[in-house]
Structure formats: C-alpha cells, structure tokens
Amino acid sequence: MDSPDPSRSKRTAFLLSQLGALASARFAERTRELGLTPSDAGVLRLLGRTPGLSQRSLADRLGAVPSRVVPLIDSLETRGLVARVRSRADRRNYELRLTAEGTKALGTLRGVAERHEAELLAPLTREESAQLESLLSRLASAHALDTELHRDMSVDRTTRRVTGDAS
Amino acid sequence: MDSPDPSRSKRTAFLLSQLGALASARFAERTRELGLTPSDAGVLRLLGRTPGLSQRSLADRLGAVPSRVVPLIDSLETRGLVARVRSRADRRNYELRLTAEGTKALGTLRGVAERHEAELLAPLTREESAQLESLLSRLASAHALDTELHRDMSVDRTTRRVTGDAS
DNA sequence: CTAAAATGATTCACTTGTTGAATGATTCTG
DNA sequence: CAGAATCATTCAACAAGTGAATCATTTTAG
Numbered sequence: 001m002d003s004p005d006p007s008r009s010k011r012t013a014f015l016l017s018q019l020g021a022l023a024s025a026r027f028a029e030r031t032r033e034l035g036l037t038p039s040d041a042g043v044l045r046l047l048g049r050t051p052g053l054s055q056r057s058l059a060d061r062l063g064a065v066p067s068r069v070v071p072l073i074d075s076l077e078t079r080g081l082v083a084r085v086r087s088r089a090d091r092r093n094y095e096l097r098l099t100a101e102g103t104k105a106l107g108t109l110r111g112v113a114e115r116h117e118a119e120l121l122a123p124l125t126r127e128e129s130a131q132l133e134s135l136l137s138r139l140a141s142a143h144a145l146d147t148e149l150h151r152d153m154s155v156d157r158t159t160r161r162v163t164g165d166a167s
Numbered sequence: 168m169d170s171p172d173p174s175r176s177k178r179t180a181f182l183l184s185q186l187g188a189l190a191s192a193r194f195a196e197r198t199r200e201l202g203l204t205p206s207d208a209g210v211l212r213l214l215g216r217t218p219g220l221s222q223r224s225l226a227d228r229l230g231a232v233p234s235r236v237v238p239l240i241d242s243l244e245t246r247g248l249v250a251r252v253r254s255r256a257d258r259r260n261y262e263l264r265l266t267a268e269g270t271k272a273l274g275t276l277r278g279v280a281e282r283h284e285a286e287l288l289a290p291l292t293r294e295e296s297a298q299l300e301s302l303l304s305r306l307a308s309a310h311a312l313d314t315e316l317h318r319d320m321s322v323d324r325t326t327r328r329v330t331g332d333a334s
Numbered sequence: 335c336t337a338a339a340a341t342g343a344t345t346c347a348c349t350t351g352t353t354g355a356a357t358g359a360t361t362c363t364g
Numbered sequence: 365c366a367g368a369a370t371c372a373t374t375c376a377a378c379a380a381g382t383g384a385a386t387c388a389t390t391t392t393a394g
Binding site: 015027 | 305
Binding site: 064065067068090091092093 | 380381382383384388389390
C-alpha cells in the first residue's frame with residue numbers, strides 16, 4: 001500500500017530475537033539432559049570463576065533478585081554440586097563454592113556449551129562465525145550487556161531504594 | 168586449569184541469547200507504551216498480511232496453542248482492533264480481520280519496529296548492519312526459523328498426536 | 335557501649351504466562 | 365445416518381519470578 005519496499009531493513013531486530021530464543025531453547029534442552037537448568041549453569045559458571053561468592057553478589061551478577069537465588073542454591077546444594085559455608089568474617093552471608101562434583105559438572109557443561117555453539121554456527125564458515133561474533137560483541141558492549149550481566153552497577157540498588165522511597 | 172584459551176570461541180551463542188533477550192525486552196517496552204504486548208503485535212502483523220485467518224491457523228503460525236489464542240483475540244476484540252466473524256463456509260471457525268483501528272495500530276507498530284531496529288543497530292555502520300542481517304538471515308533459514316515461525320509444518324501436529332498415543 | 339540503621343538470607347503470597355484435558359458445536363467420512 | 369475429526373472455548377494446574385515482611389548479624393552514630 002504505502003511502502004514499496006517492505007524488505008529493506010527492519011527485520012534484523014526480529015531475527016535477533018528469534019535466534020536468541022532459539023539459542024536459549026536449544027541450550028536449555030541440552031542442560032536439561034544433564035538435570036540442570038540454564039540458571040544452574042550460570043551459577044556453576046560464575047562460582048567456577050569466582051569462588052566464595054555470597055548469595056547477594058551472586059544475585060547481582062546474575063541480574064536476579066536474592067529471593068530467587070535461594071531455591072537455586074538449595075537445589076544445587078541438595079544435589080551436592082555447591083556447598084554453603086558460613087563466612088567467618090561476616091556470619092550473615094555464605095561463601096558459595098563448587099564441590100568436586102560441581103567442578104566436574106562445570107567441565108561437562110563446558111563441553112555442552114561448545115557443542116551447542118558448534119551446532120548453532122554450523123551453517124557459517126569459520127570466517128563468517130568470527131565476523132558474527134565480532135559484530136555481536138560490539139553490540140553487546142555498546143548496549144552495556146557486558147561480559148556478565150551488568151557487572152557491578154551498584155547504582156542500581158541505590159536507585160531502587162531511592163525511588164522506592166519516592167513512590 | 169585444563170584449557171589455556173578460554174576466550175577462543177564458544178561465546179557467540181551466549182551473546183546471541185543475551186542480545187536476543189535484550190531485543191525482545193526493548194521491543195516489549197515499546198509496545199507496552201502502546202498498550203500492546205509483543206504477542207498482540209505478532210497477531211496484528213499476521214492478520215495484516217493474511218486477513219481472514221482462523222484462530223487455529225493463527226495459532227499454528229504463531230507457534231502457540233489454540234487455547235492461548237482465545238484470550239489474545241478476546242483482548243484485541245474488546246479494544247476494537249480485531250473483529251471475529253463466523254465463516255460462512257465453515258461455521259466452526261472465525262475469520263479474523265483487522266478493524267480500521269487495528270490497521271491504524273499496525274501502522275503505528277511498524278514505526279515502533281523501525282525505531283526499535285534503528286536504536287538496536289545504532290552502534291554499527293550501515294554496511295555492518297547489512298552484514299549482520301545477512302548472517303542472521305542465513306542462520307535463521309538454516310535452522311528452519313523461516314520468516315514466520317515454522318510456517319506450516321503440518322507434521323508437527325501429526326507427530327504430536329502420534330507420540331501422544333505412543334507414550 | 336548501646337540503640338538504631340543496614341545488610342544477607344529466607345519465607346510467603348501473589349502475579350503472569352503457559353499448558354493439557356475436557357466440552358460443545360459443527361463438519362467430514364464411510 | 366453414525367462415528368470420527370476439527371474449531372473454539374473453558375478450566376484447573378503449573379512454572380518462573382517478584383516484592384514485602386522477617387530474622388539474625390553487623391555496622392554506624394550518639
């Protein structure tokens with residue numbers, strides 16, 4: 001009717017959403033076969049990189065709320081993958097660490113992630129994959145989706161409190 | 168420990184998930200300001216392209232289950248954006264069409280989608296954006312994420328029924 | 335040093351989005 | 365015409381996630 005060229009642009013964002021959903025769904029399938037959720041995987045990865053984290057800081061780095069972390073760690077602890085030990089320095093919080101089993105699971109998970117990536121990028125050549133990664137990487141950092149979710153961003157918590165008072 | 172190069176590859180899929188989630192969230196924000204959900208937007212877009220669709224075929228193209236389509240259309244009908252008229256050929260199903268208001272909303276939505284896309288791709292040059300679209304496009308079609316969600320795929324329903332009997 | 339504020343973990347009630355099974359009306363098949 | 369299939373609908377159930385309230389502990393201020 002009014003637009004002679006509906007295919008020009010304006011579908012990249014849509015493709016990004018679709019492919020992102022596909023990637024997430026496939027990854028979820030794969031982790032589910034290991035008895036893990038994607039959130040579980042995120043926790044293991046984070047604790048592998050930063051042992052001794054408290055639930056609060058884990059929540060921050062995960063972009064989650066503390067009350068959500070509780071059942072997450074509960075389940076991992078029950079299955080013997082993560083251990084809660086009270087911090088001797090500050091007995092309010094735990095120091096979360098991977099158990100030997102947890103470390104093993106993390107290893108398995110890395111393999112899964114690699115196969116997942118390989119499958120997803122199979123239609124592209126090595127060069128194209130590298131190009132894609134470079135482009136996505138730039139988008140991610142430009143949009144402040146840093147390596148982990150909004151890293152520290154201690155502003156957030158403050159803001160939340162302040163606006164909480166204001167409303 | 169065992170891997171000397173943790174940054175080699177294997178994060179493209181992760182980036183894709185993250186950026187996809189970001190794109191979806193931003194789009195949801197924008198549509199919410201119009202009083203629409205992303206699902207609403209999908210329905211309007213589909214009915215704009217294919218008027219007279221039944222709820223069943225709409226569900227198929229949306230990748231949703233029919234019972235989910237009911238409240239979706241209910242809400243759009245209540246707001247006067249979509250009309251249900253009984254098919255004279257087959258009085259079991261409706262023919263769904265956009266009202267004048269619905270068509271207007273679809274127009275607004277197209278503008279929103281364009282601004283959304285522009286904002287998302289702002290960090291890239293025109294060339295790079297085109298490159299990205301090309302790569303994503305190839306990934307999408309290679310993974311059978313065709314323009315719309317799994318197009319017809321009448322196999323799906325059959326399979327579901329068959330495996331339902333088997334289990 | 336002690337009272338008040340802040341912080342970490344936890345619980346709980348609640349919302350939201352989604353699903354599968356059962357139902358009624360209509361149409362198709364043999 | 366009788367039975368199977370199909371469309372729309374309702375409903376109960378479910379998972380994920382959130383915010384508010386609570387308790388123990390630590391920090392801050394007077």
